Amino acid sequence: MAKISIDINNVISKIDDRLYGSFIEHLGRAVYEGIYQPEHESADEDGFRKDVLELVKELHVPVVRYPGGNFVSNYFWEDGVGPKDKRRRRLDLAWRTLETNEVGISEFYKWAKKAGTDIMMAVNLGTRGLPDALNLLEYCNLDTDSYYAALRRSHGDKEPYGIKLWCMGNEMDGDWQVGHKTAKEYGRLAAQTAKAMKLMDDSIECVACGSAHINMPTFGTWEREVLEEAYDYIDYISCHQYFSNKTGDTEDFFASIDSLDDFINTVAGICDEVKAAKGSDKTVNISFDEWNCWYHVTEEDDERMKKDPWGVAPHLLEDNYTFEDAVVNGLALIKFMKHSDRVKIACLAQLVNVIAPIMTDKDGKAWRQTIFYPFLHASLYGRGTAIMPSVDTEKHPTSKHGSVTDIEASAVYNEDKHRLTVFAVNRTLDKHIPLELSLKGFGEFKNVRHIFLESSDMLLTNSGADEKVSPGERDGIPETLSPASWNVIIFT
Ligand code: AHR
Numbered sequence: 001m002a003k004i005s006i007d008i009n010n011v012i013s014k015i016d017d018r019l020y021g022s023f024i025e026h027l028g029r030a031v032y033e034g035i036y037q038p039e040h041e042s043a044d045e046d047g048f049r050k051d052v053l054e055l056v057k058e059l060h061v062p063v064v065r066y067p068g069g070n071f072v073s074n075y076f077w078e079d080g081v082g083p084k085d086k087r088r089r090r091l092d093l094a095w096r097t098l099e100t101n102e103v104g105i106s107e108f109y110k111w112a113k114k115a116g117t118d119i120m121m122a123v124n125l126g127t128r129g130l131p132d133a134l135n136l137l138e139y140c141n142l143d144t145d146s147y148y149a150a151l152r153r154s155h156g157d158k159e160p161y162g163i164k165l166w167c168m169g170n171e172m173d174g175d176w177q178v179g180h181k182t183a184k185e186y187g188r189l190a191a192q193t194a195k196a197m198k199l200m201d202d203s204i205e206c207v208a209c210g211s212a213h214i215n216m217p218t219f220g221t222w223e224r225e226v227l228e229e230a231y232d233y234i235d236y237i238s239c240h241q242y243f244s245n246k247t248g249d250t251e252d253f254f255a256s257i258d259s260l261d262d263f264i265n266t267v268a269g270i271c272d273e274v275k276a277a278k279g280s281d282k283t284v285n286i287s288f289d290e291w292n293c294w295y296h297v298t299e300e301d302d303e304r305m306k307k308d309p310w311g312v313a314p315h316l317l318e319d320n321y322t323f324e325d326a327v328v329n330g331l332a333l334i335k336f337m338k339h340s341d342r343v344k345i346a347c348l349a350q351l352v353n354v355i356a357p358i359m360t361d362k363d364g365k366a367w368r369q370t371i372f373y374p375f376l377h378a379s380l381y382g383r384g385t386a387i388m389p390s391v392d393t394e395k396h397p398t399s400k401h402g403s404v405t406d407i408e409a410s411a412v413y414n415e416d417k418h419r420l421t422v423f424a425v426n427r428t429l430d431k432h433i434p435l436e437l438s439l440k441g442f443g444e445f446k447n448v449r450h451i452f453l454e455s456s457d458m459l460l461t462n463s464g465a466d467e468k469v470s471p472g473e474r475d476g477i478p479e480t481l482s483p484a485s486w487n488v489i490i491f492t
Contacts, residue, residue: 001434003392004147004405004422008441012386013341015412017062018165020379021120022351023290024108025069027095028316031103033362035111037441040363048111051366055358056115056351059372060379063165065120065289065347066108072092072170073126073178080104082155093178095316096309105140109161116320118164120207120289120347123193125169125186126179130193136403137166141201147170165345167289168193168230171212171240173222173467187229194233205235207287207345212273213241214263223267227274227284236287236345239267242355243328244295250324250458250484255401257408260468264288264335268342283469286342291348293325293371318386321369323484324458325423325470330374330486331425333382337410340386348375361464369462370469373453377471377488381421384414396428406433407481413442420445422489426481429458433481437489445491450478453486459469 014238024030035056038047067075079088080101088099105121112119121140123133138148142162149160170192172181181189186209194206199337208230211219223237241263245253264286296319304314319325329348336346348371352358357372393407407426420442426433439445451473462470481487 001436003436003438004407004409004424005421005438006387006411006422006440007391008387008413010388012024012388014385015337015340015342015383017383018345019336019340019343020375020382021059021063021065021289021345021347022059022061022350023065023069024067024351025091025354026067026071026075026099027097027350027354028318029313029353030350030356032100032313034354034360036103036107037360041370043250045112046107048114049360049366052352052358052360053114054116055366055368057230059376061115061117061355063118063345063347063349064112064115064351065122065167068094068108068122068170070170070177071262072122072124074126075268076128077105077124077132081106081151091310096305097314098310098312099315100312105161106157109157119161120165120167120345121163122167122170125172125189126175126177129189129195134196137197137200164203165207166197166232167207167209167238169209172209172447173216173218174212174248183218183225184229187226190226191230191233194230198233204246206233207236207238207289208234210237210239210267214259220266220270220422223270224274227271231274231278231280232285234284236285237267237271237377239263239286239288240290241288242290242292242294243332244293244463245324246295247410249395249399251427251429252398252400253328254325254331254425254484255398255404257328257335258401258404259298260332260335260339264339264343284345286327287345288336288343289345289347291346292349292355293321293328296317296320318359319355322331322458322462323370323373323455323460326370326374326469327425327427327484329371330423331408331427333374333378334410334423334425335409337378337382337412337423338388350491365464367464368467368470370460373469374470374486377451378423379395381419381488381490382412382423384419385413387411387413393433411469418443418492421490424481424487424489426485426487429483431483434439435478435481437477439491442491446491448476449476449490450476451488451490452478452482454482455484
């Protein structure tokens with residue numbers, strides 16, 4: 001038996017819509033053959049695939065991080081603006097690919113408009129720095145009588161793009177990063193860059209790089225040292241985390257998500273410690289701007305980058321996601337809702353073709369991976385106020401992550417729509433768990449729907465020919481939660 005009680009008074013926080021953000025990097029076929037493919041039959045007048053745009057719009061993604069990722073650490077944004085026939089082709093060292101620069105910020109801005117999303121722009125703090133970040137900001141956001149604003153206008157974009165969210169580089173703690181830095185070096189550069197950028201446009205928010213994952217050797221000290229330098233100038237610190245089931249142990253995979261609690265609590269604690277030490281009245285929150293499962297083709301990718309480099313839009317990071325990956329992503333989304341008091345932005349990495357919910361066949365259709373669905377449900381029904389549910393459930397042991405609860409759940413109340421949504425995962429593989437759900441303080445609801453993903457085959461995948469994993473729906477509150485299931489119970 002699982003008893004879930006939800007009391008309207010147990011408010012965690014108003015959820016920032018940007019919790020359901022995503023990410024497009026110049027990597028593999030994310031941009032070329034992904035969002036942009038002028039020769040495809042569904043391409044629009046700007047070369048964007050309309051079939052992809054339709055699926056992106058279905059997800060209601062509020063913000064998309066761009067253009068990287070590791071790619072940004074040696075990105076020369078000027079290569080990607082102005083007349084297309086004059087654009088420089090450049091070697092991308094992060095993914096050992098040839099970047100044609102057919103798509104740059106102007107094209108991506110057009111695409112974002114069509115997709116109904118905002119841009120979260122990253123600047124190169126690997127091989128470049130403050131002056132180039134300022135030039136890019138001026139090109140994007142200013143309407144002044146100055147060189148870079150005029151350059152944008154001369155390229156045909158009369159109105160500024162008005163990009164509000166800026167990442168100060170990417171994963172600068174990682175020694176794989178081109179231009180990798182120590183925390184002190186990076187903290188100072190991020191601080192001075194954010195400070196100068198805000199002098200140019202005081203409407204922007206800035207994200208400093210936190211650790212690339214929780215197991216980085218410098219995790220914790222990196223955050224503290226960066227924040228000691230940059231606290232006054234930035235608004236968010238980033239977290240990144242990818243999940244994997246390399247040993248085929250599904251229950252342990254489901255349990256591994258609990259590490260997000262430690263990750264988020266630790267980073268929030270360090271932010272508050274630096275805030276206290278500085279006597280600041282500003283709270284720095286978390287931008288969890290890369291998260292997903294990622295493991296299915298990492299060895300093949302390493303091999304391809306080593307043996308066959310410098311191709312244009314190679315097949316890289318094209319994980320074909322399983323049913324269990326979708327359940328894990330559902331669990332991650334539940335964690336983000338429960339930590340929405342500190343996690344204000346989160347980006348599913350990534351959006352199209354590269355570790356993505358949306359895939360494209362070059363000469364065929366765009367299709368939905370298994371992981372499309374939990375993200376869709378969270379984005380549609382997870383907006384409003386997060387309520388902390390009380391979840392009374394048994395626990396079960398796992399091989400590497402100790403004893404974890406059978407059920408993990410979150411709840412979101414949308415007052416405007418008078419809609420309460422309960423998200424719940426049964427993370428056992430064999431128990432049909434009877435559910436007792438009690439609500440307090442919400443008034444009357446007239447309808448209840450139960451949307452679910454269930455399968456006895458944890459390794460079921462989708463393809464362009466067959467979307468085997470797709471949600472089912474029933475009326476009413478479910479009597480039991482099936483083993484390894486993702487459940488969305490909507491009261492309206
Ligand atoms: O999303 C793929 C890569 O993962 C990104 O480029 C990098 O930031 C992270 O290591």
